[in-house]
Amino acid sequence: MNVTQITFSEFLLSERSQHKLDKDLIFLLEDIATSCRIISHQIRGGAFAGKLGATKSTNVQGETQKQLDVIANEVFVRHCSNCGRVAALVLEEVDEIYWLKDKPEAGDYLVYFDPLDGSSNLDVNLSVGSIFSISQLPTAIDATDDRSILRAGSEQISAGYSVYGPSTSLVVTTGNGVNGFTHQQGTGEFRLTFPDMLIPETTAEFAINASRYSLWHPPVRRYFDECIRGKDGPRNKAFNMRWTASMVAEVHRILIRGGVFLYPSDAGNISSGGKLRLMYEANPMAFVIEQAGGAASTGTNRILDVQPTSHHQRVPVILGSKEEVTVLDRYHRES
Numbered sequence: 001m002n003v004t005q006i007t008f009s010e011f012l013l014s015e016r017s018q019h020k021l022d023k024d025l026i027f028l029l030e031d032i033a034t035s036c037r038i039i040s041h042q043i044r045g046g047a048f049a050g051k052l053g054a055t056k057s058t059n060v061q062g063e064t065q066k067q068l069d070v071i072a073n074e075v076f077v078r079h080c081s082n083c084g085r086v087a088a089l090v091l092e093e094v095d096e097i098y099w100l101k102d103k104p105e106a107g108d109y110l111v112y113f114d115p116l117d118g119s120s121n122l123d124v125n126l127s128v129g130s131i132f133s134i135s136q137l138p139t140a141i142d143a144t145d146d147r148s149i150l151r152a153g154s155e156q157i158s159a160g161y162s163v164y165g166p167s168t169s170l171v172v173t174t175g176n177g178v179n180g181f182t183h184q185q186g187t188g189e190f191r192l193t194f195p196d197m198l199i200p201e202t203t204a205e206f207a208i209n210a211s212r213y214s215l216w217h218p219p220v221r222r223y224f225d226e227c228i229r230g231k232d233g234p235r236n237k238a239f240n241m242r243w244t245a246s247m248v249a250e251v252h253r254i255l256i257r258g259g260v261f262l263y264p265s266d267a268g269n270i271s272s273g274g275k276l277r278l279m280y281e282a283n284p285m286a287f288v289i290e291q292a293g294g295a296a297s298t299g300t301n302r303i304l305d306v307q308p309t310s311h312h313q314r315v316p317v318i319l320g321s322k323e324e325v326t327v328l329d330r331y332h333r334e335s
């Protein structure tokens with residue numbers, strides 16, 4: 001690695017002068033990067049400390065929590081509560097909102113976290129990650145009203161994720177493109193290794209949990225059936241398929257080499273509209289994907305335009321290379 005590659009802090013300072021970033025946003029992003037470093041360290045030492053297994057508790061989604069889900073949750077709460085502009089934190093593992101201000105003002109931040117994404121992969125040593133989304137209050141609000149902070153994804157001012165894979169990556173957008181950083185062992189710095197990430201418009205790689213085939217709706221089945229027919233099918237392409245069961249890893253692969261990721265609504269999750277959560281999975285990833293030139297849709301709407309009704313709501317997700325998302329949107333319209 002070229003050690004002259006700029007650090008995350010240096011990058012943020014240059015973004016500040018180029019794009020007039022708020023200094024408090026920089027403090028918050030630094031706190032998020034610190035949290036990701038700590039979580040990365042905890043995951044890598046998890047087997048020694050006996051921290052890889054499940055807890056006896058379930059979260060608001062009804063999922064059994066892993067010990068590291070709970071640890072990652074605590075790390076973000078502890079390290080991201082210091083910036084004086086953060087009004088509230090909302091995390092996957094906790095039903096309630098953490099209010100940090102009694103009287104939030106216009107411009108204060110709302111921060112959503114999926115503290116550990118893909119946590120079923122922990123026990124088998126596959127990639128997991130953390131996801132964050134930051135938006136800003138347009139006006140002062142009454143802190144006792146949880147619903148007043150439900151903002152559409154299009155109002156995010158920054159979002160990103162960390163992947164704890166063979167190396168630890170941090171990928172961030174502040175609405176000025178997408179930049180990827182790698183954690184450097186030794187210095188402990190995140191260094192800019194993937195500047196100006198762009199998703200190829202076309203791809204021949206898709207990602208879906210195909211074990212749910214019998215539950216899918218017709219447009220998704222149509223798409224999948226055509227993909228697996230390969231070169232002789234109507235798409236005239238030899239498709240490849242991947243599924244890691246970790247959204248961060250799928251999104252990272254798509255940012256690096258293109259592809260499309262689907263977690264649609266299906267007959268098994270129809271009442272909730274999908275599996276993935278709008279505020280801390282779909283919205284931040286949709287913002288990153290769009291900023292990298294890709295597209296993100298529910299099949300019928302742009303994800304970033306979905307008006308949220310609850311902090312833990314679920315949404316169908318189709319995202320990645322534009323050409324494939326466009327095909328899937330069309331199949332939904334035609335069904």
Ligand code: AHG
Pocket residue numbers: 063092114116117118119120209245246247248263275
């Ligand atoms: P989380 O670990 O934060 O609860 O999220 C898991 C999500 C997502 O990362 C992944 O794409 C999906 O669940 C995997 O679902 P399957 O179990 O259906 O493969």
Ligand code: MN
Pocket residue numbers: 063092119
């Ligand atoms: Mn979970």
Ligand code: MN
Pocket residue numbers: 114116117118247281
């Ligand atoms: Mn998740």
Ligand code: MN
Pocket residue numbers: 069092114115116117118119
């Ligand atoms: Mn999670």
